[in-house]
Amino acid sequence: MAELTTTAQAxxxxxxxxxxxxxxxxxxxxFTLATILWGFVGMLVGVIIALQLPFPxxxxxxxxxxxxxxxxxxxxxxxxxxxNAIFAAIYYSTQRLCKARMxxxxxxxxxxxxxxxxxxxxxxxxxxxxxxxxEYAELEWPIDIAITVVWVVFAVNFFGTxxxxxxxxxxxxLWFYIATIVTxxxxxxxxxxxxPASWFNSYPIYRxxxxxxxxxxxxxxxxAFFLTTPFLGLMYYxxxxxxxxxxxxxxxxxxHFWSLVFIYIWAGPHHLNYTAxxxxxATLGMVFSVMLWMPSWGGMINGLFTLRGAxxxxxxxxxxxxxxxxxxxxxxxxxxxxxxxxxxVNALSHYTxxxxxxxxxxxxxxxxxxxxxxxxxxxPRLWKRELWSQKMANAHFWIGTIGILxxxxxxxxxxxxxxLMWRAFDDTGRLLYPDFMxxxxxIKPMYWVRLIGGTMYLGGVVLLMVNVWQTIRxxxxxxxxxxxxxxxxxxxxxxxxxVA
Amino acid sequence: xxxxxxxxxxxxxRLEGWxxxxxALTALAxxxxxxxxxxxxxLVDDSMTAPEGATPWTPLEVAGRDLYIREGCNNxxxxxxxxxxxxxxxxxNFSTAAETAFESPHLWGSKRTGPDLARLGGKYPHxxxxxxxxxxxxxxxxxxxPDYPWMLTARMDYEYLPSVMSxxxxxxxxxxxxxxxxAPALARAQAEQIAAEIVExxxxxxxxxxxxxxxxxxLQRLGVQHSEPLTAAPDxx
Ligand code: HEM
Ligand code: HEM
Numbered sequence: 001m002a003e004l005t006t007t008a009q010a011x012x013x014x015x016x017x018x019x020x021x022x023x024x025x026x027x028x029x030x031f032t033l034a035t036i037l038w039g040f041v042g043m044l045v046g047v048i049i050a051l052q053l054p055f056p057x058x059x060x061x062x063x064x065x066x067x068x069x070x071x072x073x074x075x076x077x078x079x080x081x082x083x084n085a086i087f088a089a090i091y092y093s094t095q096r097l098c099k100a101r102m103x104x105x106x107x108x109x110x111x112x113x114x115x116x117x118x119x120x121x122x123x124x125x126x127x128x129x130x131x132x133x134x135e136y137a138e139l140e141w142p143i144d145i146a147i148t149v150v151w152v153v154f155a156v157n158f159f160g161t162x163x164x165x166x167x168x169x170x171x172x173x174l175w176f177y178i179a180t181i182v183t184x185x186x187x188x189x190x191x192x193x194x195x196p197a198s199w200f201n202s203y204p205i206y207r208x209x210x211x212x213x214x215x216x217x218x219x220x221x222x223x224a225f226f227l228t229t230p231f232l233g234l235m236y237y238x239x240x241x242x243x244x245x246x247x248x249x250x251x252x253x254x255x256h257f258w259s260l261v262f263i264y265i266w267a268g269p270h271h272l273n274y275t276a277x278x279x280x281x282a283t284l285g286m287v288f289s290v291m292l293w294m295p296s297w298g299g300m301i302n303g304l305f306t307l308r309g310a311x312x313x314x315x316x317x318x319x320x321x322x323x324x325x326x327x328x329x330x331x332x333x334x335x336x337x338x339x340x341x342x343x344x345v346n347a348l349s350h351y352t353x354x355x356x357x358x359x360x361x362x363x364x365x366x367x368x369x370x371x372x373x374x375x376x377x378x379x380p381r382l383w384k385r386e387l388w389s390q391k392m393a394n395a396h397f398w399i400g401t402i403g404i405l406x407x408x409x410x411x412x413x414x415x416x417x418x419x420l421m422w423r424a425f426d427d428t429g430r431l432l433y434p435d436f437m438x439x440x441x442x443i444k445p446m447y448w449v450r451l452i453g454g455t456m457y458l459g460g461v462v463l464l465m466v467n468v469w470q471t472i473r474x475x476x477x478x479x480x481x482x483x484x485x486x487x488x489x490x491x492x493x494x495x496x497x498x499v500a
Numbered sequence: 501x502x503x504x505x506x507x508x509x510x511x512x513x514r515l516e517g518w519x520x521x522x523x524a525l526t527a528l529a530x531x532x533x534x535x536x537x538x539x540x541x542x543l544v545d546d547s548m549t550a551p552e553g554a555t556p557w558t559p560l561e562v563a564g565r566d567l568y569i570r571e572g573c574n575n576x577x578x579x580x581x582x583x584x585x586x587x588x589x590x591x592x593n594f595s596t597a598a599e600t601a602f603e604s605p606h607l608w609g610s611k612r613t614g615p616d617l618a619r620l621g622g623k624y625p626h627x628x629x630x631x632x633x634x635x636x637x638x639x640x641x642x643x644x645x646p647d648y649p650w651m652l653t654a655r656m657d658y659e660y661l662p663s664v665m666s667x668x669x670x671x672x673x674x675x676x677x678x679x680x681x682x683a684p685a686l687a688r689a690q691a692e693q694i695a696a697e698i699v700e701x702x703x704x705x706x707x708x709x710x711x712x713x714x715x716x717x718x719l720q721r722l723g724v725q726h727s728e729p730l731t732a733a734p735d736x737x
Contacts, residue, residue: 056636065571070572130570134605186531195667197663198663201664207602207606210542213538217534250506262533263533266536275608431590434589
């Protein structure tokens with residue numbers, strides 16, 4: 001900031017010199033549109049695989065069979081839908097919180113197009129069966145290298161913006177972005193180490209137990225630092241904005257940030273309870289997972305209590321409604337997670353649809369609804385036009401909420417049913433259901449219910465698409481980047497409510 | 501003391517003005533757990549040692565394993581039997597660290613939409629697998645497993661195997677030079693044998709150079725070599 005202080009010392013002049021700059025909102029519009037597009041694609045694939053499970057005839061040929069489409073679904077919704085959403089959030093809020101344009105426009109563009117290129121590469125290679133088989137890290141090594149390059153450019157762009165910021169203190173959203181960028185880099189590099197056999201094929205340098213532990217150190221923390229910390233950052237910025245209330249507690253945000261970041265990384269082995277990994281590792285994972293409950297709920301409390309005295313605003317604000325349901329699902333899945341880590345519970349839940357219920361209460365509830373809330377808040381501001389239809393947005397909210405409930409209730413039922421059937425013995429001490437097929441047939445009806453829930457949720461996304469499309473159609477042709485004037489050499493201290 | 505850190509305008513507030521130190525502290529926070537958890541595993545643990553006398557997959561089985569990965573079978577099938585009585589009854593002996601020591605990548609899986617396959621080898625004749633892969637409903641009525649009819653017709657090209665075998669050797673599988681160089685020939689020989697057995701069992705002819713044969717070789721190998729007699733396991737919790 002030294003270069004900024006040269007103009008004038010605040011107070012030395014009667015009238016402070018003003019410095020004018022512009023936020024880059026074009027890049028935010030890009031990321032927002034990409035979020036919506038890929039959200040639709042990824043969830044459409046989700047609906048297709050949800051159909052394939054009870055109705056195997058829907059496996060159409062090699063490229064569209066379940067085993068190849070499932071990784072496409074997970075990669076599309078995590079890295080394309082949630083990924084673009086957090087980039088939109090980061091690019092919008094970081095500029096405002098730092099009172100500075102992004103460090104480099106060129107890097108912003110490179111980040112955007114590079115990331116979309118990676119997504120397209122994933123959408124081509126996964127149906128072709130080019131996969132490492134490691135969950136959430138299925139992409140082959142050339143794409144892994146591309147991800148590394150794009151992530152480094154993103155990091156330089158982000159930290160460059162922090163460096164030239166005009167706001168002295170970093171608001172809590174930025175802490176979560178920092179944790180995201182650093183940790184995802186470490187995880188990606190650590191887990192992707194492999195020896196290539198050809199352009200499309202490679203083998204991890206880890207084997208057996210090591211590979212499993214590295215994989216779930218990555219897998220669990222992909223959840224933590226791709227689906228949790230950036231969304232907490234999103235929450236800390238957009239929720240106070242939408243509610244026009246400062247964040248509930250500054251102290252709580254410090255405590256829960258540092259404990260979350262410190263504890264999450266240990267919890268990976270809870271994915272490997274009772275497997276061949278050393279006992280101490282699984283126990284360590286379990287203990288830290290249980291501890292994780294507290295900092296997780298710290299985030300939830302800080303979010304929900306931000307609305308104290310503002311609950312009446314929920315009635316007219318679809319944005320707040322989305323946020324509240326999102327944060328509530330965050331609270332539920334982070335209560336459930338520690339419970340699933342406890343060995344006796346995991347003995348029942350592991351390998352069953354209970355996991356799928358847990359995943360989607362987090363994914364559809366927390367990641368999905370926080371994203372939709374943000375989009376409904378952002379679109380009118382980015383395109384300078386009121387949202388086309390509040391009614392339609394409300395319909396999205398309800399159809400989405402019912403969709404989630406159907407989805408997760410079906411999967412809890414099927415998960416617990418299957419878990420209990422697998423372990424049931426008859427009086428003579430023999431398996432009650434020795435034929436695996438019996439347990440499959442039992443849960444088929446639940447797969448149909450899940451399909452209905454998932455289709456409703458996807459229907460909500462379609463409503464969002466229509467609404468956004470109609471809003472944009474009516475937007476002014478010319479959308480100049482918003483200009484901001486700040487006193488040169490400003491060093492106002494950060495307030496708990498973000499400044500824009 | 502702690503209060504001085506977190507109070508409004510306390511020490512943490514100052515830290516918020518130093519992004520690079522803040523980032524370094526964050527990195528420290530995540531690296532602590534990582535290092536403490538992994539150090540024992542990489543430095544002293546012997547779970548990466550295969551049982552004595554164990555050999556890694558044959559070239560044909562490597563090819564079959566690649567197909568298993570390509571088709572994403574691991575999205576529905578685990579290969580990790582847990583030490584519970586009901587799993588021992590259903591699948592066989594529980595899995596040990598040593599028997600997975602050659603697995604790069606590991607294929608333990610996280611979801612059992614279908615049954616565990618860690619002890620599959622020898623459970624069915626080859627022909628059952630051929631029929632099952634062609635149409636799972638024909639052997640297991642009501643099954644929700646996808647069919648893979650193209651595996652019976654798609655030609656298998658074994659010429660790619662040496663590069664795979666040498667990559668696997670780099671990550672630590674004990675293959676000899678001869679095995680790496682002659683991988684295609686070795687694979688073909690084993691495939692001929694399996695194809696002949698399939699015909700003997702009344703199956704179709706001419707599968708020796710088809711993908712299905714490599715897959716069957718891999719499936720029949722699962723859990724076979726290192727399987728020990730059923731031992732007492734901790735009771736179900
Ligand atoms: C329309 C909405 C969606 C539908 C119908 C859907 C459907 C499915 C289905 C059928 C599976 C496979 C389950 C199995 O193997 O038994 C699955 C897995 C998964 N989905 Fe979704 N999904 C949807 C949205 C999402 C979203 C928005 C996310 C994330 C942001 C997500 C993340 C995942 C993950 C991580 C898995 C893998 C779970 C595991 O391995 O345990 N899904 N989904
Ligand atoms: C305190 C926080 C959390 C803890 C302790 C936790 C714990 C767990 C546990 C124990 C499992 C089951 C592992 C197994 O048996 O295979 C699991 C699976 C999973 N969780 Fe969580 N969870 C938490 C929060 C979340 C959130 C907020 C999300 C999503 C947004 C999420 C996404 C997932 C996914 C995707 C899986 C499936 C992984 C797989 O098998 O492919 N978790 N979690």
